[in-house]
Amino acid sequence: MVAIALPPIVIVLVVLIAWQIIATATGTKPTVLPSPLRIIQQGWIARDTIWLNTVPTLQETAIGFAVSLAVGWILAIIIDFSPLLRRALLPLLVASQTIPVIALAPLLIIWFGFGLLPKVLVIALVTFFPVAVGLIDGFNSTDREATNLLRSMGANRWKQFTYVRLPSALPAFFTALRIGITYAVTGAIFAEYVGAINGLGIYMSMMKNSFRTDLVLAAVFVTAAVSICLFLLTFVVERLIIPWHSKERRSRRG
Amino acid sequence: MVEPKIELRNLAKTFQLAQGQSRHVVDNVSFSAQPGEFVAVIGPSGCGKSTMFNIMAGLETPTSGEVLVDGKVVTGESEHFAYMPQKDLLFPWRTILENTALGLEVRGMKKKEARAKAADLFATFGLAGFENAHPFELSGGMRQRAALLRTVVQSRDVLLLDEPFGALDSLTRLEMQSWLQGVWSENSWTAVLITHDIREAIYLADRVIVLSARPTTVRLDIKIDLPRPREVGMITTPQFADYEKELIDTLHEESRKAMAQQMPTAV
Numbered sequence: 001m002v003a004i005a006l007p008p009i010v011i012v013l014v015v016l017i018a019w020q021i022i023a024t025a026t027g028t029k030p031t032v033l034p035s036p037l038r039i040i041q042q043g044w045i046a047r048d049t050i051w052l053n054t055v056p057t058l059q060e061t062a063i064g065f066a067v068s069l070a071v072g073w074i075l076a077i078i079i080d081f082s083p084l085l086r087r088a089l090l091p092l093l094v095a096s097q098t099i100p101v102i103a104l105a106p107l108l109i110i111w112f113g114f115g116l117l118p119k120v121l122v123i124a125l126v127t128f129f130p131v132a133v134g135l136i137d138g139f140n141s142t143d144r145e146a147t148n149l150l151r152s153m154g155a156n157r158w159k160q161f162t163y164v165r166l167p168s169a170l171p172a173f174f175t176a177l178r179i180g181i182t183y184a185v186t187g188a189i190f191a192e193y194v195g196a197i198n199g200l201g202i203y204m205s206m207m208k209n210s211f212r213t214d215l216v217l218a219a220v221f222v223t224a225a226v227s228i229c230l231f232l233l234t235f236v237v238e239r240l241i242i243p244w245h246s247k248e249r250r251s252r253r254g
Numbered sequence: 255m256v257e258p259k260i261e262l263r264n265l266a267k268t269f270q271l272a273q274g275q276s277r278h279v280v281d282n283v284s285f286s287a288q289p290g291e292f293v294a295v296i297g298p299s300g301c302g303k304s305t306m307f308n309i310m311a312g313l314e315t316p317t318s319g320e321v322l323v324d325g326k327v328v329t330g331e332s333e334h335f336a337y338m339p340q341k342d343l344l345f346p347w348r349t350i351l352e353n354t355a356l357g358l359e360v361r362g363m364k365k366k367e368a369r370a371k372a373a374d375l376f377a378t379f380g381l382a383g384f385e386n387a388h389p390f391e392l393s394g395g396m397r398q399r400a401a402l403l404r405t406v407v408q409s410r411d412v413l414l415l416d417e418p419f420g421a422l423d424s425l426t427r428l429e430m431q432s433w434l435q436g437v438w439s440e441n442s443w444t445a446v447l448i449t450h451d452i453r454e455a456i457y458l459a460d461r462v463i464v465l466s467a468r469p470t471t472v473r474l475d476i477k478i479d480l481p482r483p484r485e486v487g488m489i490t491t492p493q494f495a496d497y498e499k500e501l502i503d504t505l506h507e508e509s510r511k512a513m514a515q516q517m518p519t520a521v
């Protein structure tokens with residue numbers, strides 16, 4: 001674990017030190033380029049406000065991503081069972097990803113106000129696609145011969161699904177989950193940036209307008225930390241739900 | 255004469271390919287097996303052996319012909335045959351015990367009952383103590399025995415074994431053959447075994463069937479009159495060598511034809 005975490009931490013530290021040196025040596029104004037130490041210091045002073053704005057962002061992320069997971073699973077299962085609906089739905093799924101969220105988000109605010117709903121919609125829109133596609137691919141990656149074995153045992157389509165297709169798809173699902181969860185945080189911040197009562201996104205927007213570049217960056221650091229924590233959390237959940245996967249993979253590597 | 259346990263009557267299969275093309279794979283295959291008989295099937299690579307099994311197991315529909323069990327037509331039904339595919343296909347998310355009970359659970363037997371039934375066979379299959387292990391913890395030979403246990407425990411009329419030892423190294427394979435031969439003499443299973451190994455066919459089977467190159471048909475059907483239980487030492491007897499020669503000659507002829515089909519310029 002230490003061996004995995006150390007190299008990126010070293011790189012981040014090197015970048016921060018270089019940044020600190022450049023910011024102080026050139027004497028750039030903090031409104032343009034605050035030094036890392038200043039960001040930490042000012043961020044610490046504003047910690048209560050930042051925390052109050054982090055909570056709603058986390059809530060939106062959780063609810064939006066839950067909706068996205070539900071939609072992704074339902075679509076993937078429907079598509080797995082019905083070739084007809086696969087042909088009907090797959091092109092629409094792809095089409096949904098061509099919607100420019102940047103144009104849609106302000107409209108959602110106009111239609112649904114500053115509350116939770118437009119945020120949930122933005123998060124779901126940007127994250128359901130990797131989840132659904134990951135699952136659809138996962139179901140399809142099932143060994144044909146494994147399906148045949150189940151059929152030879154007399155399994156109907158539903159049993160084939162629960163006994164092989166579903167477990168075969170879970171590793172691909174967790175990969176998709178990791179992509180999705182990082183998009184979810186970004187999606188929440190973006191939706192708030194366009195218009196919200198509170199949250200890290202609107203906080204950044206307001207701090208930018210009052211030239212508090214240091215606090216904008218402090219919020220960026222918090223966002224990054226939240227994303228990394230959620231990302232790591234997916235590994236924990238993966239270990240709990242499919243413990244066999246990592247063991248199997250490790251044993252195959254030798 | 256006793257009624258055969260299974261009978262294939264004029265089985266044929268043509269696959270429809272894209273653009274209106276078709277591939278004639280199985281052409282008029284007929285043979286039968288008596289109750290408790292062990293039939294080995296050998297044939298050139300790609301001649302349609304697995305296709306024949308898939309038809310018997312109800313996974314593919316034949317273009318014509320029928321499959322009979324105990325004199326009744328059962329074409330397309332899956333419940334008479336227990337099928338062991340070329341790969342062991344043990345699921346990594348299930349323990350060995352759960353894997354071996356899979357067929358019974360799928361049939362609707364209660365989990366506990368199914369697992370108890372499978373657990374009873376673990377000692378015979380040399381798997382005692384590995385009930386809760388996961389497939390990746392097992393050696394190739396053990397995995398294959400677990401796959402065979404999963405097949406046998408279903409108590410179907412006929413076992414279909416598609417190259418069960420094909421992926422094993424030769425020493426392990428030899429061990430597995432002598433072990434299977436031993437379990438065999440204590441049970442009255444009817445089985446059809448696909449193999450590429452002529453010695454394995456003679457050593458294990460009561461009858462050996464040689465299939466021709468594609469479109470495949472029965473080229474040779476010989477009875478192996480070696481006493482049971484069979485010793486590994488029998489491989490060196492003249493009688494064994496005679497069977498071997500007859501089979502090799504026929505098989506080589508067919509393999510050459512198969513090669514000519516696949517690589518017309520090379521021959």
Ligand SMILES: Nc1ncnc2c1ncn2[C@@H]1O[C@H](COP(=O)(O)OP(=O)(O)OP(=O)(O)O)[C@@H](O)[C@H]1O
Pocket residue numbers: 269270277279297298299300301302303304305306
């Ligand atoms: N679903 C299918 N559609 C079209 N062609 C098929 C299909 N299944 C099998 N074939 C063809 O039928 C032929 C026989 O295949 P099969 O797997 O039965 O051979 P086999 O004798 O088991 O070969 P091997 O010894 O390599 O296992 C092959 O040429 C294969 O390409």
Ligand SMILES: [Mg+2]
Pocket residue numbers: 303304305340416
């Ligand atoms: Mg085959």
